[in-house]
Amino acid sequence: MSPPTDAQRMEKIVSLCKRRGFIFQSSEIYGGLNGAWDYGPLGVELKRNLKNYWWHVTVHERDDVVGMDGSILTHPAVLQASGHVEGFSDPMVDCRLTGKRFRADQIPTQSGTIFSFQFARDAIPPPESFSALVHIAAPHLQADKSVSLDDALKIALLVNERTNLGLQTPANDPESVLKFFLDLGHKLSTSSDVSVAELGEEFGTNYASNPIVSGDQFRVLIGDSENEAKARKKAKKLAQEFYRKRGLRFPVVDLLSTQPIENTRDFNPENGAELTQPRPFNLMFKTNVGAMEDESSIAYLRPETAQSIFVQFKNILEVSRKKLPFGIAQIGKAFRNEINPRNFTFRSREFEQMEIEYFCRADQGMELLEYWKEERLRFYENIGIPRSKLHVLTVPDDERAFYSKGTYDIEYDFPFGRQELEGVAYRTDYDLSQHQKASGKSLEYFDEETKQRFVPHVVEPSAGVDRTVLALICEAYSEDQAPDEKGKMETRIVLRFQPRIAPVKCGVFPLLKNNSQLVAKAKEIVSLLRPDMTVFYDESGAIGRRYRRQDEIGTPFGVTVDFETLGEKDPGLRDTVTLRDRDSMKQERVAIQNLPAMLRERIG
Numbered sequence: 001m002s003p004p005t006d007a008q009r010m011e012k013i014v015s016l017c018k019r020r021g022f023i024f025q026s027s028e029i030y031g032g033l034n035g036a037w038d039y040g041p042l043g044v045e046l047k048r049n050l051k052n053y054w055w056h057v058t059v060h061e062r063d064d065v066v067g068m069d070g071s072i073l074t075h076p077a078v079l080q081a082s083g084h085v086e087g088f089s090d091p092m093v094d095c096r097l098t099g100k101r102f103r104a105d106q107i108p109t110q111s112g113t114i115f116s117f118q119f120a121r122d123a124i125p126p127p128e129s130f131s132a133l134v135h136i137a138a139p140h141l142q143a144d145k146s147v148s149l150d151d152a153l154k155i156a157l158l159v160n161e162r163t164n165l166g167l168q169t170p171a172n173d174p175e176s177v178l179k180f181f182l183d184l185g186h187k188l189s190t191s192s193d194v195s196v197a198e199l200g201e202e203f204g205t206n207y208a209s210n211p212i213v214s215g216d217q218f219r220v221l222i223g224d225s226e227n228e229a230k231a232r233k234k235a236k237k238l239a240q241e242f243y244r245k246r247g248l249r250f251p252v253v254d255l256l257s258t259q260p261i262e263n264t265r266d267f268n269p270e271n272g273a274e275l276t277q278p279r280p281f282n283l284m285f286k287t288n289v290g291a292m293e294d295e296s297s298i299a300y301l302r303p304e305t306a307q308s309i310f311v312q313f314k315n316i317l318e319v320s321r322k323k324l325p326f327g328i329a330q331i332g333k334a335f336r337n338e339i340n341p342r343n344f345t346f347r348s349r350e351f352e353q354m355e356i357e358y359f360c361r362a363d364q365g366m367e368l369l370e371y372w373k374e375e376r377l378r379f380y381e382n383i384g385i386p387r388s389k390l391h392v393l394t395v396p397d398d399e400r401a402f403y404s405k406g407t408y409d410i411e412y413d414f415p416f417g418r419q420e421l422e423g424v425a426y427r428t429d430y431d432l433s434q435h436q437k438a439s440g441k442s443l444e445y446f447d448e449e450t451k452q453r454f455v456p457h458v459v460e461p462s463a464g465v466d467r468t469v470l471a472l473i474c475e476a477y478s479e480d481q482a483p484d485e486k487g488k489m490e491t492r493i494v495l496r497f498q499p500r501i502a503p504v505k506c507g508v509f510p511l512l513k514n515n516s517q518l519v520a521k522a523k524e525i526v527s528l529l530r531p532d533m534t535v536f537y538d539e540s541g542a543i544g545r546r547y548r549r550q551d552e553i554g555t556p557f558g559v560t561v562d563f564e565t566l567g568e569k570d571p572g573l574r575d576t577v578t579l580r581d582r583d584s585m586k587q588e589r590v591a592i593q594n595l596p597a598m599l600r601e602r603i604g
């Protein structure tokens, strides 16, 4: 069972990311671009550390994987052959009230009562009928094209007064206003003043028979928790809003029926309004290449890095002279016009992938699927995501792509729920066969030993950079108690990053900023460590505060230069510093000359 979600924790993480410069909303000063994110000074370091480590273990440490870096702009033929042009879509539904778009498969089932409205009429008289009324009140005036409710009532009450009809001012709801105008027409038509009666008749008949109407049907779901009267009121309010958006300014709605329902997905879970029928929505971003904007110039921003690997398979095979099984790895941007970007960077429209296409013989596919699943789990553990927070979902037969013989999703327990980090799929020979067929170029492999020619099969571990960065931050975030300057315990926010991926590895602090010897020594240490790691020099504020600032960004080590470093108290301690560990907050005395090797070893 997945652990409960923790919205408060997630809020704190998002706020920390902005406050400390990990992740900002894209185009923030212009209101933000939904689904796009900018990584700040620390975020970019974290992201690079992740990508570099992935590249290192996937490409540099292996003989059987080579890298590539393909273009983002993709020829439509590639994505036609891969099936993306035809089928890379999500079923989409729109809220009929707000227009908000949802993925149909993400709508939760709901139960309650459906209120069906079949049409509505406007209680405000249309100008044609209203002109007769205006004529009674003030014969020199012309009826406005679209009179407001206030003006309509003002005129009507003036008529009421002038002709002594004795009607009461209606309540401020469409039904009362409708009744008021109907009564007004009726009473005026029976006036003893013939001209008033004629105009009243004209107004009344027109108002009753030619209202502004909307024949759109509209349904609302109200949950069982509401009592009947409240449910009706709520449904009516939504329906009025719906018809207002269709041009009726003060709609009187017509409730046709009510009907209990269970487990429906037809309604907006946020407001109960009816959703449209699902329609496929292609997630690819289309653009035009060159000066012409027509069919011939269409290109797509790639929706995954994988396709350029398949398309370059033959070239890379030839130049690398690899034998099966072997892989091609790539890290790069991918773009999907997601219907609902959400959960911070988790589902974005622009994101990065780290993908391996590992080519093999058909009989090796299932075994390699298991192998890569285990390799990838080990990778996550090595960057600080414990096995207990990772879950392997075997994608069931009916949810797997038709060409895949086995797919695993590696999931992580995010504060917003258990969600996919990476997919590991055995895709058979589908991709290469499709491109071979569509391009007319052979993508076969010639096996020197067996003298056989065949299209290789492929196992694909496909990970998301941004999702992994988010998982790393979520995993690292913690709060504990630590003493402040005066020894009083306070809450400490600390990112417990695995040192290997921490954006800054070591903070260096002179105890006092106005002591030139301490400062000079601290700067010497910065120069000593910099060739091996990212270092942050900080001389401002009390030392405890400086530690806290580094804890909050996940710096695993802190070096403090004090008077002992200068040999003032004990000559034996000259050129030693305190080395503080972020997690245990323990300090040890270390010789400066030993620092680089010691830290290198601890960073891993």
Ligand code: GAP
Residues within 6 Å of the ligand: 303, 304, 305, 306, 336, 338, 345, 346, 347, 348, 349, 350, 351, 352, 353, 355, 420, 421, 422, 423, 460, 462, 463, 464, 465, 466, 467
């Ligand atoms: N080539 C296979 C492929 O692209 P996928 O499951 O669609 O498979 C692989 O994507 C990984 O890419 C996901 O597990 C996820 O980590 C990342 N990813 C996919 N869509 C994403 C999005 N909209 N935002 C962030 N990451 C995404």
